[in-house]
Amino acid sequence: MSGSRIIQGVVWQGQLCDCIVEGDRISELRPGTAGDPRGGELVLLPGLIDCHTHLREPGQEHKENITSGLAAAASGGFSSIFCMANTKPVNDNAAVTRTILSTAAEGHPRGPALYPVGALSHGLAGKELAPMHELARAGCAAFSNDGVPVPDSGLMRRALEYSSDLRLPVIDHCEDPSLAPEGVISEGPVSDRLGLRGVPSISESIQVARDILLASYLDLPLHLAHISRRESVELINWAKNKGVPVTAETCPHYLLWSEERVAEYDPLAKVNPPLGSEDDVSAIRQAVREGVIDILATDHAPHALFEKEAPISLAPNGISGLDTALSLCWTLVQDGILTQQDLVRLWCRGPARIFGLRDNGFNPGDPADFILFDPRETWIPTPESMRSRGKNTPCLNRELPGRIRLNCRQGTPIYGEFPPEAA
Amino acid sequence: MEWAHKDLLSVDQLTSSEILELFQLAQNFEEINSRPVKKTPTLKGKSVLLLFAEPSTRTKTSFDIAAKRLSADTFSLATKGSSLEKGEDLKDTGLTLQAMQPDAIVIRHSQSGAAGFLARHLQCSILNAGDGWHAHPTQALLDGFSLYKLWGGFRDKTILLLGDIAHSRVARSDIELLSKLGADVRLCAPRTLLPRHLADWPVTVYTDLDEACRGVDAVQCLRLQLERQQSGLLPSLREYATRFGLRKRHMELAREGARVMHPGPMNKGIEIDPDIAEGSDSLILDQVSSGIAIRMTLLYLFLTSTTQRSE
Numbered sequence: 001m002s003g004s005r006i007i008q009g010v011v012w013q014g015q016l017c018d019c020i021v022e023g024d025r026i027s028e029l030r031p032g033t034a035g036d037p038r039g040g041e042l043v044l045l046p047g048l049i050d051c052h053t054h055l056r057e058p059g060q061e062h063k064e065n066i067t068s069g070l071a072a073a074a075s076g077g078f079s080s081i082f083c084m085a086n087t088k089p090v091n092d093n094a095a096v097t098r099t100i101l102s103t104a105a106e107g108h109p110r111g112p113a114l115y116p117v118g119a120l121s122h123g124l125a126g127k128e129l130a131p132m133h134e135l136a137r138a139g140c141a142a143f144s145n146d147g148v149p150v151p152d153s154g155l156m157r158r159a160l161e162y163s164s165d166l167r168l169p170v171i172d173h174c175e176d177p178s179l180a181p182e183g184v185i186s187e188g189p190v191s192d193r194l195g196l197r198g199v200p201s202i203s204e205s206i207q208v209a210r211d212i213l214l215a216s217y218l219d220l221p222l223h224l225a226h227i228s229r230r231e232s233v234e235l236i237n238w239a240k241n242k243g244v245p246v247t248a249e250t251c252p253h254y255l256l257w258s259e260e261r262v263a264e265y266d267p268l269a270k271v272n273p274p275l276g277s278e279d280d281v282s283a284i285r286q287a288v289r290e291g292v293i294d295i296l297a298t299d300h301a302p303h304a305l306f307e308k309e310a311p312i313s314l315a316p317n318g319i320s321g322l323d324t325a326l327s328l329c330w331t332l333v334q335d336g337i338l339t340q341q342d343l344v345r346l347w348c349r350g351p352a353r354i355f356g357l358r359d360n361g362f363n364p365g366d367p368a369d370f371i372l373f374d375p376r377e378t379w380i381p382t383p384e385s386m387r388s389r390g391k392n393t394p395c396l397n398r399e400l401p402g403r404i405r406l407n408c409r410q411g412t413p414i415y416g417e418f419p420p421e422a423a
Numbered sequence: 424m425e426w427a428h429k430d431l432l433s434v435d436q437l438t439s440s441e442i443l444e445l446f447q448l449a450q451n452f453e454e455i456n457s458r459p460v461k462k463t464p465t466l467k468g469k470s471v472l473l474l475f476a477e478p479s480t481r482t483k484t485s486f487d488i489a490a491k492r493l494s495a496d497t498f499s500l501a502t503k504g505s506s507l508e509k510g511e512d513l514k515d516t517g518l519t520l521q522a523m524q525p526d527a528i529v530i531r532h533s534q535s536g537a538a539g540f541l542a543r544h545l546q547c548s549i550l551n552a553g554d555g556w557h558a559h560p561t562q563a564l565l566d567g568f569s570l571y572k573l574w575g576g577f578r579d580k581t582i583l584l585l586g587d588i589a590h591s592r593v594a595r596s597d598i599e600l601l602s603k604l605g606a607d608v609r610l611c612a613p614r615t616l617l618p619r620h621l622a623d624w625p626v627t628v629y630t631d632l633d634e635a636c637r638g639v640d641a642v643q644c645l646r647l648q649l650e651r652q653q654s655g656l657l658p659s660l661r662e663y664a665t666r667f668g669l670r671k672r673h674m675e676l677a678r679e680g681a682r683v684m685h686p687g688p689m690n691k692g693i694e695i696d697p698d699i700a701e702g703s704d705s706l707i708l709d710q711v712s713s714g715i716a717i718r719m720t721l722l723y724l725f726l727t728s729t730t731q732r733s734e
């Protein structure tokens with residue numbers, strides 16, 4: 001792609017701007033022309049980065065595959081996504097990593113970019129370290145045992161140490177399974193009323209405390225996945241004040257919904273960690289505003305609807321998130337809980353910093369990764385309108401605000417079209 | 424009696440006046456059970472499917488007898504050892520059964536919410552015969568009916584539920600029904616067998632059995648699942664029997680004429696002393712016969728109601 005293109009009259013951080021793209025780079029972002037008839041309709045944002053998805057390929061393609069997952073990411077406004085290692089077979093060797101990357105390159109040569117996360121332990125079994133150097137050389141961009149907790153603190157220590165010379169982030173899924181055997185939803189008034197096995201909030205926070213102590217003792221960075229509880233936020237805040245190099249993510253569903261969302265045994269709201277109390281929701285909101293939680297991620301966990309159509313205790317955990325993430329976050333902007341600047345920090349700057357990617361700050365020479373978002377439009381996620389094969393979201397068939405008109409990566413549309421240029 | 428329910432999933436869908444009307448109706452049905460010929464043609468031509476995906480003797484037999492006394496045809500599904508026992512494909516099983524045009528499906532299932540799940544996917548009436556730890560509405564109705572026949576009402580009555588509350592659908596449904604009818608409900612159990620978040624429940628909690636029994640009008644003793652000890656919730660059955668087993672001396676602390684109840688099957692010598700289970704204050708066998716009358720009443724209401732149904 002060569003030549004230059006002007007995207008006129010878009011809104012960047014509340015200001016009317018024209019964005020000039022030169023090839024695959026940003027050339028300039030300058031104040032817009034007053035009186036542009038389209039002025040102020042579309043919001044300009046850098047392309048989003050999602051460091052936490054499950055694309056199910058290889059092995060569970062009836063839930064999702066790499067091509068459908070990347071299509072959902074493109075239409076959801078993402079320029080880069082990371083995929084976790086809990087595929088079948090597990091991504092714990094170079095062969096699987098290379099297959100993932102070549103499938104992505106074949107299905108979506110222009111992106112979104114896909115960064116595989118290698119397994120931290122062999123087979124995710126939490127017993128022996130995975131071959132991290134081999135995985136890194138094949139293209140893995142981070143390591144995690146996500147989906148399966150690592151109860152063995154000794155192994156977690158060795159993983160942090162061994163991976164440290166690769167300078168790739170380690171992501172931990174914090175859960176003490178002994179506190180939550182076969183837990184279905186959060187332990188609380190709802191689980192007691194419905195007669196469901198509960199997961200106590202401290203099942204997450206005890207592991208967060210352990211991880212913080214490990215990161216502090218070793219002075220090595222560690223990223224905490226899908227944080228959902230007040231106690232965890234308090235621990236992370238303590239750690240950051242002490243200078244421990246930990247970072248943390250949460251997901252749109254922990255900002256939006258509490259355990260009450262499952263009160264009618266709704267399996268679509270079953271997720272791990274389970275939706276917390278109203279108090280957890282307000283603690284998580286405050287933590288993302290104040291930066292105690294650094295970033296947002298979807299934890300995109302697609303499942304076939306027939307798998308979710310079961311009594312809640314037998315249904316699999318997970319919410320499909322790539323299609324709806326930005327619209328769901330926009331409801332928080334509408335409600336005054338987050339600002340547009342927060343979205344840029346939580347979905348772009350933050351993840352780029354933690355995972356070592358170059359993001360688009362709209363400075364000359366930055367990669368032309370950006371989206372145009374129309375906040376006045378609405379849409380309804382349905383099995384037909386969602387690009388992901390996983391239709392499992394609590395907002396299925398509910399109207400959401402905002403539509404992505406264009407997702408541009410390296411100067412080329414990967415979803416939607418450039419708005420027509422003025423003559 | 425007007426009946427606008429499609430399904431019976433839990434006691435909380437019923438109003439207290441509906442429950443009392445149901446008890447009055449049940450007294451008429453109970454009369455049928457004492458006749459030499461215990462059968463009426465009321466539900467002739469109706470079919471009731473019994474889908475018991477968890478072991479059950481008395482509830483299943485009770486529903487079966489209740490339906491047959493009203494001349495409905497019943498069909499049981501053997502599910503032991505099948506994939507359904509684990510809850511797989513419950514939707515498919517339900518749709519398959521519905522295609523056989525039953526008028527009602529009675530379901531027992533090991534997972535909380537299973538009856539409601541089936542009710543959402545099927546058009547025929549679903550009667551919950553126990554789902555996981557969640558609800559056992561017909562048990563609560565028969566427990567209430569046994570006491571209603573004795574007392575005529577629940578004002579100033581105190582009932583103690585003793586034993587494993589946390590994992591008990593009977594306890595959850597009994598608490599709802601008895602408190603809805605105006606009784607005071609007490610719970611007594613070790614902490615490990617109590618739900619953690621009881622603040623909003625209409626109950627008083629005791630951990631000392633003597634204190635709990637003082638002045639009560641009835642004690643419903645719950646079955647202790649023996650695997651609770653294996654899963655680390657109790658140190659030993661002996662310790663449980665010593666601290667929480669109901670004996671004669673506890674009943675002596677209760678109000679004069681207080682009754683002993685048990686939903687069965689009993690672990691005699693663990694949660695209940697055989698002498699009081701079989702003694703003159705025991706309502707345990709009346710609970711069984713009340714069960715048939717209550718289930719006849721419910722089948723009659725669900726299978727003959729022509730009023731507009733709502734969920």
